[in-house]
Amino acid sequence: MLNLVLIAMNFALISYYSEPLDYMALYIGGSLAAAYMISRMILAKLLNGGNFLLFDVVCNMLQTGLAMLYRLSPEYGTKQAYIAAAGILGFFASFIFMKRFEIKHKHHLLLGGSILALLLTTQIWGIEINGSKNWINLYFTNVQPSEFIKLIFVFFTACLLSQEPSRKRFAGIAASMLTIVAFFVLQRDIGSAFLFFTVYLVMLFSRDVKGFYTAASAGAAIGGAFISYFAFSYIRSRVLAWINPWKYISGKSYQITQSLFAVATGGFIGTGLYLGDPKFIPAVHTDFIFSALCEETGILNGISLLAMYALLSIIGMDISSKCSNPIYSSAALGLTSLTAIQTLVIVCGVLNIIPITGVTLPFVSYGGSSLLSQFMNVGILYYISSNPELQYNTDKASQASEAESLMPHTTSR
Amino acid sequence: MKDRIKIIKYIYLSLFALICLYLLYFSLFESRLIASNSYNRRLRESESNIIRGSILDKNGEILAKSAKYKAGVKRTYVYPRYFSHVIGYSSAKYGSSGLEALYNKELMSASDTMEDLRSKINDYYIKGNNINLTLDRSLQVYASDLLRGKKGAVVVLKTDTGEILALASKPDFDPSGIQNNWESLINDKKSPLLNRASEGLYPPGSIFKLAVASSILKNNLQDIEVECTGEVNADGYIIKDSDGKAHGSITLSEALKYSCNSYFIKQGLKLGNSNLYNEAVRFRLNKKIQTDIRVSESVFPSKTDNRSIAQQSIGQGEVLMTPLHAAMMAAAIANDGVMMQPYVVSSISSSENKIIKEFKPKQIARIMDKGTAEAIKDMMVEVVESGTGTGAKVSKVAVAGKTGTAEVSGNQKSHAWFVGFAPADSPKVAIAVLIENGGGGGSTAAPIASKVLKKALSLK
Numbered sequence: 069m070l071n072l073v074l075i076a077m078n079f080a081l082i083s084y085y086s087e088p089l090d091y092m093a094l095y096i097g098g099s100l101a102a103a104y105m106i107s108r109m110i111l112a113k114l115l116n117g118g119n120f121l122l123f124d125v126v127c128n129m130l131q132t133g134l135a136m137l138y139r140l141s142p143e144y145g146t147k148q149a150y151i152a153a154a155g156i157l158g159f160f161a162s163f164i165f166m167k168r169f170e171i172k173h174k175h176h177l178l179l180g181g182s183i184l185a186l187l188l189t190t191q192i193w194g195i196e197i198n199g200s201k202n203w204i205n206l207y208f209t210n211v212q213p214s215e216f217i218k219l220i221f222v223f224f225t226a227c228l229l230s231q232e233p234s235r236k237r238f239a240g241i242a243a244s245m246l247t248i249v250a251f252f253v254l255q256r257d258i259g260s261a262f263l264f265f266t267v268y269l270v271m272l273f274s275r276d277v278k279g280f281y282t283a284a285s286a287g288a289a290i291g292g293a294f295i296s297y298f299a300f301s302y303i304r305s306r307v308l309a310w311i312n313p314w315k316y317i318s319g320k321s322y323q324i325t326q327s328l329f330a331v332a333t334g335g336f337i338g339t340g341l342y343l344g345d346p347k348f349i350p351a352v353h354t355d356f357i358f359s360a361l362c363e364e365t366g367i368l369n370g371i372s373l374l375a376m377y378a379l380l381s382i383i384g385m386d387i388s389s390k391c392s393n394p395i396y397s398s399a400a401l402g403l404t405s406l407t408a409i410q411t412l413v414i415v416c417g418v419l420n421i422i423p424i425t426g427v428t429l430p431f432v433s434y435g436g437s438s439l440l441s442q443f444m445n446v447g448i449l450y451y452i453s454s455n456p457e458l459q460y461n462t463d464k465a466s467q468a469s470e471a472e473s474l475m476p477h478t479t480s481r
Numbered sequence: 482m483k484d485r486i487k488i489i490k491y492i493y494l495s496l497f498a499l500i501c502l503y504l505l506y507f508s509l510f511e512s513r514l515i516a517s518n519s520y521n522r523r524l525r526e527s528e529s530n531i532i533r534g535s536i537l538d539k540n541g542e543i544l545a546k547s548a549k550y551k552a553g554v555k556r557t558y559v560y561p562r563y564f565s566h567v568i569g570y571s572s573a574k575y576g577s578s579g580l581e582a583l584y585n586k587e588l589m590s591a592s593d594t595m596e597d598l599r600s601k602i603n604d605y606y607i608k609g610n611n612i613n614l615t616l617d618r619s620l621q622v623y624a625s626d627l628l629r630g631k632k633g634a635v636v637v638l639k640t641d642t643g644e645i646l647a648l649a650s651k652p653d654f655d656p657s658g659i660q661n662n663w664e665s666l667i668n669d670k671k672s673p674l675l676n677r678a679s680e681g682l683y684p685p686g687s688i689f690k691l692a693v694a695s696s697i698l699k700n701n702l703q704d705i706e707v708e709c710t711g712e713v714n715a716d717g718y719i720i721k722d723s724d725g726k727a728h729g730s731i732t733l734s735e736a737l738k739y740s741c742n743s744y745f746i747k748q749g750l751k752l753g754n755s756n757l758y759n760e761a762v763r764f765r766l767n768k769k770i771q772t773d774i775r776v777s778e779s780v781f782p783s784k785t786d787n788r789s790i791a792q793q794s795i796g797q798g799e800v801l802m803t804p805l806h807a808a809m810m811a812a813a814i815a816n817d818g819v820m821m822q823p824y825v826v827s828s829i830s831s832s833e834n835k836i837i838k839e840f841k842p843k844q845i846a847r848i849m850d851k852g853t854a855e856a857i858k859d860m861m862v863e864v865v866e867s868g869t870g871t872g873a874k875v876s877k878v879a880v881a882g883k884t885g886t887a888e889v890s891g892n893q894k895s896h897a898w899f900v901g902f903a904p905a906d907s908p909k910v911a912i913a914v915l916i917e918n919g920g921g922g923g924s925t926a927a928p929i930a931s932k933v934l935k936k937a938l939s940l941k
Contacts, residue, residue: 274485331504332512367508371501378497385490389483401486408493415500419507 096149118454133432155443162447176227186213187251202257215441222402259425310423330363338366353434381408387453392460534588534609538618562653566676570656608832615644624649632917634678636808640908642842643821650677682801686887687740689796696760703733709743715791737860738868749794808913811900815908818854820845872927879905884922894918899926910937
């Protein structure tokens with residue numbers, strides 16, 4: 069299994085990058101392959117015991133995204149390659165960080181406080197890019213704090229949920245969630261608002277034996293969605309564009325119809341790289357990269373990419389269920405859900421299954437903050453899977469044997 | 482808790498699976514329709530990897546085709562100037578016109594999914610569908626050549642089906658040189674881009690007397706003899722007969738034969754605006770004509786003052802018609818009073834000549850009963866036999882027709898018209914000839930009609 073993925077990945081790397089006779093592309097391809105192999109060696113030699121497949125799957129997505137981005141714009145592709153390098157460093161950094169600091173329930177105040185601080189910073193000093201006021205100018209670059217809040221948020225929620233939910237505790241949790249979501253709605257970042265709340269719901273559901281609190285939260289969310297629909301015109305306009313895209317084809321539905329044209333024109337096997345016109349889609353390198361991918365490499369490739377996300381979800385959920393520490397198990401669930409739900413939201417969005425919300429396609433879309441945060445996300449997951457103290461005792465033996473069975477493959481490469 | 486995680490895992494997996502299924506469904510059933518939406522700019526932009534379909538005449542002769550070259554796909558017009566208005570042009574910068582624009586979707590898409598797939602796998606080139614026309618290449622070329630040096634149009638229809646056999650308009654342009662000549666083409670005072678045959682609006686003059694005659698017959702006024710003194714005074718506005726000639730006491734048949742203005746004005750005033758207006762609308766003036774090319778709407782204003790009624794009774798004033806509409810009027814009389822919908826595309830076929838869609842003749846409406854049509858037909862035969870339209874005679878064939886000499890404002894020469902059909906006893910083709918500022922209909926338009934009719938009847 070692992071070998072197959074590796075071969076497919078290496079093969080894909082070569083075939084993708086050797087096609088254009090562009091030295092920068094070859095350089096990026098070569099560096100990526102080298103970075104991947106070095107990282108794998110570090111994982112095998114120094115940080116052994118974790119789930120390697122996690123890293124493989126993520127790198128597969130990364131190379132798909134890099135190839136597509138480079139094709140759309142060599143400038144963005146090159147930038148993204150640097151960000152990917154930083155991302156891989158972020159992967160190891162978050163691993164080391166997690167190894168140094170053990171997160172306990174008492175940290176929830178600190179975590180909650182930092183979330184609030186970041187949200188307030190964004191609210192006060194934030195600048196607006198592409199209609200959402202969720203960016204901060206750091207002079208040398210713009211960052212999206214919400215991408216990093218995600219990670220803190222997952223641990224914050226995990227801490228809050230690590231104790232048996234009572235009515236009083238639930239009230240506190242609900243108040244925190246409401247505050248966070250309200251900030252995002254005010255910043256016109258509807259994608260984040262939805263993502264955070266759904267991740268919270270999923271995490272709550274895993275802990276909430278009777279399901280009462282989950283149902284109450286979900287009910288409140290539906291009510292909130294209705295109120296927001298009438299209160300905020302930008303939400304209404306998205307919904308209208310979703311219900312009848314062809315009616316507003318040259319207005320508010322322009323983006324989504326261009327996206328549908330791209331996927332429809334590409335068909336099952338696609339037009340071929342460089343043979344389509346994905347640039348007609350606004351924001352094609354961020355939110356709509358999945359449409360560009362479908363146009364040029366076909367729905368077939370779209371499906372195989374989705375299979376990768378499904379695989380990542382399986383791995384993440386298994387890490388969560390094997391983890392004995394309630395906070396870390398919950399966190400693994402939350403981190404995996406972040407990626408899975410974000411993928412579902414944006415893929416369904418660009419296919420007009422649900423209204424479009426501006427979130428990135430994990431590991432594929434262009435975006436510094438988001439790629440770095442996603443690498444840190446899997447870095448933490450890898451840590452959880454690799455730390456024997458966090459595993460159930462009964463599972464330790466099988467975990468070890470599994471790691472052993474992986475060894476020959478990696479060394480034989 | 483472990484159970485819950487398992488549930489969540491399966492929810493995620495099934496959601497991913499559902500999207501994959503939706504993508505499959507989308508690619509199989511929805512993508513074709515969505516991709517061919519006219520707002521999909523890829524239709525034009527991707528011309529480089531689609532070989533646009535060919536356009537063929539009624540005998541399968543190629544009029545426009547695309548072929549693949551190293552630099553991409555190039556479109557060739559085999560008879561560029563002869564079909565410039567009907568087929569039009571297709572330019573990335575200036576858009577497209579004519580059939581190239583109206584049938585862009587069909588020309589740019591392959592109907593056969595397997596062909597689509599096969600060509601995609603082979604070399605990324607898809608062959609678009611072909612458009613088969615009702616036009617006859619040789620007749621179109623012949624008619625256009627007769628208009629050389631003039632401004633005008635010739636339309637030939639099949640009387641029983643409405644198929645357009647020729648739709649010539651001069652001056653013309655070269656559709657393959659559109660990029661280089663655009664500025665001079667749009668600034669040219671002769672308006673070469675205008676398809677005079679179907680979009681040019683002209684005062685019909687005396688050919689409109691056919692419609693007035695129909696109204697006279699329907700109102701049983703044909704037996705009234707009218708005294709022609711050579712001029713009529715309609716509320717102080719004097720209209721003369723051609724050369725001021727007085728025809729004396731005259732009947733409908735003679736009035737049509739000699740195109741007597743006095744007769745039709747006096748009868749028109751008797752009929753009044755409502756009768757004239759209703760008859761004009763029945764003849765489809767003021768109405769959109771359903772067809773597969775761009776057509777202007779002919780005009781008959783509703784006016785109640787005698788002066789306007791007098792003018793409109795002889796096709797002057799503010800009455801306007803397109804040459805195509807004039808030909809339809811003649812064809813309807815030939816077709817026992819039933820007006821057929823004109824059309825230029827007979828079928829769409831795949832690149833391998835498999836017919837995908839066929840267009841059948843359609844009736845617009847019956848505009849007069851058979852008796853009325855027969856009566857007008859007999860009078861039209863007289864016109865060509867010994868009236869104003871003798872120039873339209875064709876040897877061994879009886880031609881039915883009506884001339885028109887439409888006065889235009891200013892000091893310009895009149896527009897010359899001829900409408901008719903042949904053979905008169907069993908009509909096959911109808912014709913309209915218009916020469917802008919050509920002078921007399923009988924002297925300028927009728928001889929051209931004679932030649933075109935002869936040629937049209939010689940075709941299979």
